[in-house]
Amino acid sequence: MKPSLKTIAEQAGVSKTTVSFVLNGRGEEKHISTETQRRILETAHRLNYQPNHLARSLSTGRSYTIGFVVPDISNPFFGKIARLVEAYAEELGYSVMVASTGERADKERMILEAFKNRQIDGVVLAPSSGESIKYTSDMPLVCFDRVFSKETGNTVDVNNQETAFLLTERLINKGHRRIALISLSSFLPNIAARIKGYQEALEKNNLNLDERLIKDIDEKEKNRDVVAAVSELLAMEEPPTGFLFLNNVLAAQGIWTINQLFPHLADSLHFASFDNLDLFDFALPKVTSALQPSERIAQESVKMLMHQIEHRHAMNGVCFSTTIIDR
Template identity: 55%
Template sequence: MTKISINKIAELAGVSKTTVSFVLNGRGDEKNISQKTQEKILAVARENNYKANYIARSLSLGKSFTIGFIVPDISNPFFGKIAKQIETVAEKKGYSVMVANTNEDVLKETNIIESFKARQIDGIILASASKNYNQLTSIIGKDYPSVFFDRFLPNMNKPFIGINNFETAQQLTELLIQKGHKKIALVSITSYLPNIVNRINGYKDALTTSEIGVNEDLIFEIEPTDIKNGIKQVISNMVEGENPTTAILFLNNVLTAEAIWTVNTLYPEYKDQLDFASFDNLDLFDYSTPRVISALQPSEDIANLAVNMLCDQIDNNNQHEGIQLDTSIITR
């Protein structure tokens, strides 16, 4: 197949060669070219199998036109949805995306960041497993383009996109209380992270306000490397006592899905007696028992904002303030 030229793309798209060049070099926004025109040019290029000379392009502009996306668990559907949307948005801006998984391992995260920088990746979008922002900053570098999401760290002065964790946990717990539950457990991982701390505090506030009170024995933390066995142990402790727990708030959807499997497989007699609430949502929750009230995080908005904020740092050296988004509660 004959390689299509920029001149031919311009002719097919009905625009100038210069406009095509700007868009294919990821400078469409910078040159105030409309999204409609950019998408039309990129569509024509894709349909005709246009292949840019990325090496020459990178050398001439001093960019790799690649961004990194680093998450603790890419198998988590929440991170998977964001990754998919980030690829879509980045592609429209002329960037490819390199995805990496840390498994909540800070050393692995450090090695990935250093590897990305050595490969001259233009910037990163990161949900960090680190406890120490100063240490993380020294690895990333003060001026290296980066956007954080989901996990906030104290003293963070980089762009951050998060949700209203305290209020969401408070609301989920209140909904369980309104269903008549008085013994409500909480299950989490990585409880040292500030966003998880805020979720735990929201749960505690709802219990305190309702006068049920907080029972620390009902707050459990699961090892992220052994979720299946951890959930089995927690569910066993909850249902086999003299006064069984009747509701559980899970701080992510992976924990919730594992708990649904555990109850249905090992304790089916309890599946209609329990109510669950969960951060994040899964299609599974629409038809599963125990029933699940879930907090839907705006993954598409998070991805769009993250790419736009990162590209603005890369292209224009512009920094952005942190953004807090609201969740949507799905009751069942």
């Protein structure tokens, strides 16, 4: 039998009205403490309380659904963030609709328009372009990973430039003087910042920037392009011995390339990667990586979105530091 609000209230030690506010997503609006909200939600979950979503939506004017839109949900970084966003949103009584854009601005716009037509309450977005954000002007939005503008607030970012600088310098400190950069489209703000960090590290350590060591990878053909780029670099008269990959998917393909085509070089090369994979713990070449704080990114994204849904105004953006894992 479905538990009543009275039963939940009694077991949580609060009033029925407080339970109603929390289960209808109005806890913040009514200034109910985070601890009290947590206790009510845990009690409701333990008692297997199933809300009447239709009645709830009619009474509050909300769908209690948010969107999560990223370029590629199969990317381990985005997949982990998706699972965490779903968990945090579920604690607040929201479900999550997930979509991938394939780095296509036109598809991103279609997805955002479809979400608006379904009257979802807001979106957590890793945008493929700054243009797409215009289509969400009347819908709560939080941008993470790719921050095209910090002026509007509601952004969750990491210290991309500093991290790329530190990764490049780790390779330099290990004795590498020829360091290749395996990059993606530099029009993305996070990628542009990482490229700048790489360049600054070379300059600080009095190493010349050799444009031939920088390879741009096509997102749609990344597996093929990484193989071609690494092979071309290693065929140079003075080949690089260090490689900085600007995301973990590129680094994983680089590891495959070395082990399949150049296994005799696996011990002499050293990789650095933005973001981490468990694979890096036992892979050759060794990989120094930057771990992004996935839990904090997901939690802050949900927190910002819920604040905007409740209060209809933005919070200040945040920028988290990464953790360098030296191998």
